[in-house]
Amino acid sequence: MVDVAILGYGTVGSGVVEVLTTNKESINKRAGKKINLKYVLDLREFPGTPIENILTKDYEDILNDSSVKVIAEVMGGVEPAYTFVKKALLKGKSVVTSNKELVARHGAELLQIAKDNDINFLFEASVGGGIPIIRPLNQSLTADEIYEITGILNGTTNFILSKMADEGLDFETVLKEAQDRGYAEKNPEADVEGFDACRKIAILSSLAFGMQVDFEDIYTEGITKISDVDMMYAKKLGYDIKLLATSKKKDQKVYAMVSPMMINKDHPLSNVNGVFNAIFVKGNVIGDVMFYGKGAGKLPTASAVVADIVDAVKHLERNIVSFWSTNKMELTSIESVSSRYFIRLDSKSNEITRKQIKSVFNDVEFVKIEDVNNEVAFITESEEEGKLKQKVEELKNNIVTEDILSVIRVDK
Amino acid sequence: MVDVAILGYGTVGSGVVEVLTTNKESINKRAGKKINLKYVLDLREFPGTPIENILTKDYEDILNDSSVKVIAEVMGGVEPAYTFVKKALLKGKSVVTSNKELVARHGAELLQIAKDNDINFLFEASVGGGIPIIRPLNQSLTADEIYEITGILNGTTNFILSKMADEGLDFETVLKEAQDRGYAEKNPEADVEGFDACRKIAILSSLAFGMQVDFEDIYTEGITKISDVDMMYAKKLGYDIKLLATSKKKDQKVYAMVSPMMINKDHPLSNVNGVFNAIFVKGNVIGDVMFYGKGAGKLPTASAVVADIVDAVKHLERNIVSFWSTNKMELTSIESVSSRYFIRLDSKSNEITRKQIKSVFNDVEFVKIEDVNNEVAFITESEEEGKLKQKVEELKNNIVTEDILSVIRVDK
Numbered sequence: 001m002v003d004v005a006i007l008g009y010g011t012v013g014s015g016v017v018e019v020l021t022t023n024k025e026s027i028n029k030r031a032g033k034k035i036n037l038k039y040v041l042d043l044r045e046f047p048g049t050p051i052e053n054i055l056t057k058d059y060e061d062i063l064n065d066s067s068v069k070v071i072a073e074v075m076g077g078v079e080p081a082y083t084f085v086k087k088a089l090l091k092g093k094s095v096v097t098s099n100k101e102l103v104a105r106h107g108a109e110l111l112q113i114a115k116d117n118d119i120n121f122l123f124e125a126s127v128g129g130g131i132p133i134i135r136p137l138n139q140s141l142t143a144d145e146i147y148e149i150t151g152i153l154n155g156t157t158n159f160i161l162s163k164m165a166d167e168g169l170d171f172e173t174v175l176k177e178a179q180d181r182g183y184a185e186k187n188p189e190a191d192v193e194g195f196d197a198c199r200k201i202a203i204l205s206s207l208a209f210g211m212q213v214d215f216e217d218i219y220t221e222g223i224t225k226i227s228d229v230d231m232m233y234a235k236k237l238g239y240d241i242k243l244l245a246t247s248k249k250k251d252q253k254v255y256a257m258v259s260p261m262m263i264n265k266d267h268p269l270s271n272v273n274g275v276f277n278a279i280f281v282k283g284n285v286i287g288d289v290m291f292y293g294k295g296a297g298k299l300p301t302a303s304a305v306v307a308d309i310v311d312a313v314k315h316l317e318r319n320i321v322s323f324w325s326t327n328k329m330e331l332t333s334i335e336s337v338s339s340r341y342f343i344r345l346d347s348k349s350n351e352i353t354r355k356q357i358k359s360v361f362n363d364v365e366f367v368k369i370e371d372v373n374n375e376v377a378f379i380t381e382s383e384e385e386g387k388l389k390q391k392v393e394e395l396k397n398n399i400v401t402e403d404i405l406s407v408i409r410v411d412k
Numbered sequence: 413m414v415d416v417a418i419l420g421y422g423t424v425g426s427g428v429v430e431v432l433t434t435n436k437e438s439i440n441k442r443a444g445k446k447i448n449l450k451y452v453l454d455l456r457e458f459p460g461t462p463i464e465n466i467l468t469k470d471y472e473d474i475l476n477d478s479s480v481k482v483i484a485e486v487m488g489g490v491e492p493a494y495t496f497v498k499k500a501l502l503k504g505k506s507v508v509t510s511n512k513e514l515v516a517r518h519g520a521e522l523l524q525i526a527k528d529n530d531i532n533f534l535f536e537a538s539v540g541g542g543i544p545i546i547r548p549l550n551q552s553l554t555a556d557e558i559y560e561i562t563g564i565l566n567g568t569t570n571f572i573l574s575k576m577a578d579e580g581l582d583f584e585t586v587l588k589e590a591q592d593r594g595y596a597e598k599n600p601e602a603d604v605e606g607f608d609a610c611r612k613i614a615i616l617s618s619l620a621f622g623m624q625v626d627f628e629d630i631y632t633e634g635i636t637k638i639s640d641v642d643m644m645y646a647k648k649l650g651y652d653i654k655l656l657a658t659s660k661k662k663d664q665k666v667y668a669m670v671s672p673m674m675i676n677k678d679h680p681l682s683n684v685n686g687v688f689n690a691i692f693v694k695g696n697v698i699g700d701v702m703f704y705g706k707g708a709g710k711l712p713t714a715s716a717v718v719a720d721i722v723d724a725v726k727h728l729e730r731n732i733v734s735f736w737s738t739n740k741m742e743l744t745s746i747e748s749v750s751s752r753y754f755i756r757l758d759s760k761s762n763e764i765t766r767k768q769i770k771s772v773f774n775d776v777e778f779v780k781i782e783d784v785n786n787e788v789a790f791i792t793e794s795e796e797e798g799k800l801k802q803k804v805e806e807l808k809n810n811i812v813t814e815d816i817l818s819v820i821r822v823d824k
Binding site: 018019022023026027029030031032124130131132135136139140141142143144145266268270271272273276278283284285286287288289290291292293294297299300302303304305306307309310311314321323 | 684701711
């Protein structure tokens with residue numbers, strides 16, 4: 001029998017209790033030992049719930065109980081999670097977590113402490129909810145040099161973009177509905193501005209490339225500027241608009257970016273709709289692989305946390321090696337990365353505007369949709385971001401009185 | 413340093429050598445030890461190749477060399493692979509294999525021998541080529557009770573069906589092209605009749621449900637009867653036709669089947685085209701997850717073999733538990749499974765034929781496409797296979813002079 005403790009009885013914490021109860025028998029069989037939930041830490045009271053009698057408000061109870069070998073941290077936020085987790089690892093207790101902020105900021109350090117103590121720090125649930133991605137990166141794709149990871153890593157924004165595409169609604173209307181249905185927070189910034197996806201791609205990049213990728217270094221653009229008219233153009237062009245988090249290695253240089261992107265309808269990520277997430281990985285021998293599933297939600301996330309608990313129990317005094325050094329990786333600026341831009345701008349005379357556009361961009365593909373007049377839209381050819389941005393500036397200066405309505409990256 | 417041997421220097425075997433050479437540094441780092449390729453077994457000569465000096469024709473050389481700790485069996489076929497692998501495991505050498513025939517037939521026994529000897533028998537490459545699916549099933553989805561696995565498990569048939577759909581060509585024409593391009597064997601039976609997919613779903617079902625599923629018990633139907641006209645109807649209906657291998661558990665009963673299936677274009681498997689494979693798994697807490705990638709080919713398959721070598725080297729004297737007992741699982745007959753059928757039949761008078769159809773099937777949806785006359789096509793409502801088959805028979809008897817052209821299952 002192995003005693004475990006859960007820190008936090010919120011959505012994920014209660015999900016973990018539910019999963020451990022529902023699938024008790026098969027979980028114990030796979031862990032090879034009986035898993036006994038001894039403590040749940042939370043400052044609130046939960047009278048009448050199954051955890052009533054194992055609730056504690058004092059973390060020291062758990063930390064000082066030498067029978068507790070595995071702790072699941074599902075509180076979220078950097079503090080006090082970081083302090084709690086570090087103390088646990090230093091005491092020789094394995095920790096599993098769903099906390100992306102904690103892992104993105106302190107993953108390398110906590111992995112090192114776990115390694116030094118022959119225990120484990122596992123975080124499958126911190127990226128992609130229930131989708132197995134951390135373990136496959138660590139243990140399955142070991143024959144490969146990974147050179148690209150691109151994912152739809154945030155369910156809220158994917159729900160919003162899918163609904164905008166399907167129903168022709170604008171961003172604000174769909175955001176409101178997502179908030180009403182509990183898919184988006186009252187303060188939706190972390191999701192819609194891409195911050196959540198940014199932390200997740202930082203974690204995946206660090207694991208894939210074996211060095212610390214700081215999330216603050218990752219170029220991050222959200223979806224708040226995407227309009228219903230952009231969606232109409234995307235449809236006309238045979239594209240979907242998705243918020244992609246991507247990280248690529250070329251000639252020993254790595255860049256990372258979170259940005260809305262027009263992708264072709266035959267791209268495997270294009271069919272990833274609603275609250276689903278997917279992560280696309282490219283390796284030098286395996287080629288393309290993709291992992292798909294629910295990226296959030298109580299039970300899918302709890303499924304990943306419990307799978308980590310099982311792994312921690314199976315490897316109580318044996319470190320499962322991860323390669324994520326504390327050495328910082330310097331990312332290349334995206335200015336030198338090639339992109340194509342989709343650009344829309346106001347226009348009083350389409351003929352004149354098109355001429356002006358052609359004077360700035362060498363080779364453009366104009367797009368016209370019915371019912372949308374007084375504007376010109378086009379896709380540029382592939383060029384370095386730095387140069388494209390200069391040209392957009394130049395366009396703004398040449399066409400003084402007219403506004404640029406949208407600039408959206410287009411997948412090659 | 414750990415010595416390893418490869419049995420068979422065909423496509424996969426030479427791929428394994430290539431991967432071990434190309435990514436040597438990162439592979440050794442992940443394995444935690446230097447991997448040294450000491451022998452390659454093959455009856456042919458390979459003068460001038462990198463393996464010239466380590467080639468042997470005598471398996472005893474490898475078996476009796478106590479420094480060899482891991483053997484990669486990539487010969488294919490049941491014999492002599494089975495004899496070689498069993499001998500190796502009994503001698504305390506871990507074995508990794510890409511051989512689906514071997515695993516489907518003897519997997520349970522070989523896993524048990526490996527367990528008894530504290531070594532490993534690994535077979536990630538036997539299903540889905542490079543796609544990580546065996547390890548995720550064993551190690552990631554451990555919190556879940558799996559109740560469905562559905563996959564596109566054969567790249568050759570998926571290439572053929574994708575091309576038929578895209579280009580409006582008939583089966584024979586596309587098969588010929590696939591053979592010319594090396595995507596299909598000269599004798600394509602194993603692929604086009606579904607036998608290959610059948611062995612793979614047998615392996616996945618055995619692992620997911622923990623008991624021996626015999627591939628001979630699985631209802632298997634190939635794609636040879638799918639015509640270009642069927643594809644036209646599928647397109648009209650918003651469906652794709654895919655060869656699906658599926659295995660479902662309901663109320664403690666399991667059924668498994670390989671069959672062409674019309675699936676909705678918004679199903680995640682619908683966008684899996686060409687030689688790509690994908691495996692869709694449903695668990696009681698994780699919900700839906702999908703794994704996607706190249707299901708065959710030299711390097712993707714070699715990537716999975718080498719990942720298994722790395723895992724075997726990391727766990728030299730420690731069994732990685734798999735739950736696949738030798739107890740046979742009795743499958744439920746598909747007669748009691750609910751399906752919908754798409755049916756086409758010759759018709760001299762559509763009005764009369766439709767009336768006759770309605771006299772047999774309660775509630776049908778007729779489909780009409782341009783340029784196809786003298787036939788009637790429809791989709792039945794969902795009903796047990798047994799009853800549907802009876803009704804098709806009845807139809808044959810009622811409409812004596814006219815032929816039934818197609819019967820294809822439709823996903824609900």
